[in-house]
Amino acid sequence: MFDKDHYEEVKKRLEGRAELCAVSKMHSIEEIQCAYDMGQRRFGENKAGELVSKANALPKDIEWHFIGHLQRNKVRQILPYVSCIESLDSVRLAEEIEKEAAKLDKTVSCLLEFHLALKDENKTGLPEEEALEVLRACRLPHINIKGIMAMGPHTEDEAEIREVFQRGRALFERLQKEDPGLTVLSMGMSDDYPIAVDCGATLVRIGSYLFHGEP
């Protein structure tokens, strides 16, 4: 169920500070429509097939963000629908996106996803050390790198979460020196977004706090 009270609370907390990507994965067309009717236009999905079927069923002015691990053989499927791929995590994936976007004559916005939470085993994202090299390699005609995405650590320890988000902010600023066009720092989910916004996130990805219960 889409929680209108939580939506209004989140919008108020973010006002003037960060944008919201409402993560609608596993939730229904009806629930997304309900969020849309409250004015939400940016949604995040992590499965290619699910994004495509929802995009086909919902209003065309929705801005779909892909936030999950993207396999190269799914790029072609999502490209016509997606406005931002937040989970660009390899040069090979960038080259596949470039190839398919060129065929569509479309430029796609992407964020480089970094793995900053050292202890987490469930690694997705690039290591920090490769940041500059990958940013340079992703300067391709049909890709517009707009910034970076990172996840906080799986812990309740606020100091640890803050430390990871501060590293995200520092990395973002370092990359901005290389490319002043970078404007998006995507960090923060339901449980940690206020800390992420404190640390300078410009975009948060919130799912379960907005859509809860059984999908």
Ligand SMILES: *Cc1c(COP(=O)(O)O)cnc(C)c1O
């Ligand atoms: C599911 C997901 C989110 C949202 O997480 P919640 O805890 O439900 O707010 C954010 N980012 C990514 C990459 C996700 O997969």
